[in-house]
Amino acid sequence: MPRWKLTVEYDGRPYQGWQLQPHGPSVQACLEEAIRRFSGEVVRVHAAGRTDAGVHALGQVCHFDLEKPTKADTVRDALNFHLRPEPVAVVTVEAVDDDFHARLSCKxxxxxxxxxxxxxxxxxxxxxxxxxxxxxxxxxxxxxxxxxxxxxxxxxxxxxxxxxxxxxxxxxxxxxxxxxxxxxxxxxxxxxxxxxxxxxxxxxxxxxxxxxxxxxxxxxxxxxxxxxxxxxxxxxxxxxxxxxxx
Amino acid sequence: MPRWKLTVEYDGRPYQGWQLQPHGPSVQACLEEAIRRFSGEVVRVHAAGRTDAGVHALGQVCHFDLEKPTKADTVRDALNFHLRPEPVAVVTVEAVDDDFHARLSCKxxxxxxxxxxxxxxxxxxxxxxxxxxxxxxxxxxxxxxxxxxxxxxxxxxxxxxxxxxxxxxxxxxxxxxxxxxxxxxxxxxxxxxxxxxxxxxxxxxxxxxxxxxxxxxxxxxxxxxxxxxxxxxxxxxxxxxxxxxx
Missing domain, CATH: 3.30.70.660 (Pseudouridine synthase I, catalytic domain, C-terminal subdomain)
Known part of the structure; x- marks a missing residue:
């Protein structure tokens, strides 16, 4: 099962913050929805920093697992396609080992x-x-x-x-x-x-x-x-x- | 009659451009309306560059005349107050001679x-x-x-x-x-x-x-x-x- 590490840029203004909220949009929800539309898989995305409402990111790092094997460039381009028109962009994508965790491994x-x-x-x-x-x-x-x-x-x-x-x-x-x-x-x-x-x-x-x-x-x-x-x-x-x- | 030279910053996205338009908002209309609210005077504002729709400014220069004498800092602060919430900011204001023209004198x-x-x-x-x-x-x-x-x-x-x-x-x-x-x-x-x-x-x-x-x-x-x-x-x-x- 491949694990994907993303670097993400976003404008924090429209969001309640990084983290999923019962009410109101979040960056995490946007990404998880884009992944679902691209792959059909329902996944959890973990981030290095759980930014608050209105806080921006130039280099947020997050990860998730996909069942289906694919290429890093495909993940990047497909997520960016499905993220439109949200002000969230996946800047880089790379395959990482299973023990990589965007939050827990962060130094x-x-x-x-x-x-x-x-x-x-x-x-x-x-x-x-x-x-x-x-x-x-x-x-x-x-x-x-x-x-x-x-x-x-x-x-x-x-x-x-x-x-x-x-x-x-x-x-x-x-x-x-x-x-x-x-x-x-x-x-x-x-x-x-x-x-x-x-x-x-x-x-x-x-x-x-x-x-x-x-x-x-x-x-x-x-x-x-x-x-x-x-x-x-x-x-x-x-x-x-x-x-x-x- | 004092002539005022302004340096203006704006986000061009909400506007049809600098110039007054029969339909749709313009930066010029925002400024002329702010001047009217501040001074009660109906004036024409002239700019160095008539930027197109969607074009931004970090240092647009414009001028206008007021009947009423006042201070440069007052003009700046009052215009910025009346411009809210438009993404247009008057960065500097100075009194200039009557022969100054933001467009015609521009070198x-x-x-x-x-x-x-x-x-x-x-x-x-x-x-x-x-x-x-x-x-x-x-x-x-x-x-x-x-x-x-x-x-x-x-x-x-x-x-x-x-x-x-x-x-x-x-x-x-x-x-x-x-x-x-x-x-x-x-x-x-x-x-x-x-x-x-x-x-x-x-x-x-x-x-x-x-x-x-x-x-x-x-x-x-x-x-x-x-x-x-x-x-x-x-x-x-x-x-x-x-x-x-x-």
């Missing part, structure tokens, strides 16, 4: 968060970036970000509905840099808590505005209390960019 | 054209780039592009409905380069004929696919016959990026 995940930092509202980037009109100090935000890098108890940055067994995670990279009128944040870790990135961004925003110092970020982290950190940033600016494996 | 215009060159269809870039699945040779396209640079009769690249008095234009720059999975074309000229950029792109595509050589581009140009050049590229990938003045 690391990377996200990008885009802020458009200008007075004028968004036009081309509506729903695809966070608009912050007040001038942000990206260098200060990056200094604050470094206080979060490493192995920590991230309770202060964890959604109340988070299902992870432990709040301790290792954040391997968190950088903030200005790119013209945008501010880009790149986050890498083996895994993240629910809303962790959006809560870190909402906290670093306070540093960018000069309301907090980098020391305040350390204090928020050490408080192990969600109320000690900043608000949750909107999903609009968040992109799942990469998942990697051994 | 040059620049456009960007984006092709996403990959097998998978578009997801995040639906309506915002041209999807070409066959592999394109950007270097060959750039070589073909150089045959069009300079002062030429561009009849072969001119829409039949073009209203320009002469088909002779000076194309000051046309470059094609690969940026990851995208191909970017930058075009600069004092002015362009109707559909000139999209007809040049549709022609260079043939070179990128290996169906045409750069010499074929020269032959198409010299034919002075629209039928001798390639098809019109879709508006999706075209962005008005800049207009400059003395």
């Amino acid at each position: 690391g995940r990377a996200y990008l968060y885009r802020i458009v930092n200008r007075r004028a509202p968004l036009a081309l980037d509506i729903g695809r970036a966070w608009h912050i009109p007040t001038v942000l100090d990206a260098d200060a935000m990056n200094e604050g970000a470094q206080r979060l890098v490493g192995n920590h108890d991230f309770t202060s940055f964890r959604a109340s509905i988070c299902q992870a067994k432990s709040p301790v995670k290792t954040l391997s990279l968190l950088t903030v840099s200005r790119v013209g009128q945008e501010i880009h944040m790149v986050a890498r870790a083996r895994s993240f808590l629910h809303h962790q990135i959006r809560n870190m961004i909402g906290t670093l925003r306070l540093v960018g505005e000069g309301k907090w110092t980098p020391d305040d970020v350390t204090r928020a982290l050490e408080a192990r209390d969600r109320a000690a950190a900043g608000q949750t940033a909107p999903p609009d600016g968040l992109y799942f960019t990469e998942a990697w494996y051994e | 040059g215009r620049a456009y960007l054209y984006r092709i996403v060159n990959r097998r998978a269809p578009l997801a995040l870039d639906i309506g915002r780039a041209w999807h070409i699945p066959t592999v394109l040779d950007a270097d060959a396209m750039n070589e073909g592009a150089q045959r069009l640079v300079g002062n030429h009769d561009f009849t072969s690249f001119r829409a039949s409905i073009c209203q320009a008095k002469s088909p002779v234009k000076t194309l000051s720059l046309l470059t094609v380069s690969r940026v990851g999975q995208e191909i970017h074309m930058v075009a600069r000229a004092r002015s362009f004929l109707h559909h000139q950029i999209r007809n040049m792109i549709g022609t260079l595509r043939l070179v990128g696919e290996g169906k045409w050589t750069p010499d074929d581009v020269t032959r198409a140009l010299e034919a002075r016959d629209r039928a001798a050049a390639g098809q019109t590229a879709p508006p999706d990938g075209l962005y008005f990026t800049e207009a400059w003045y003395e």
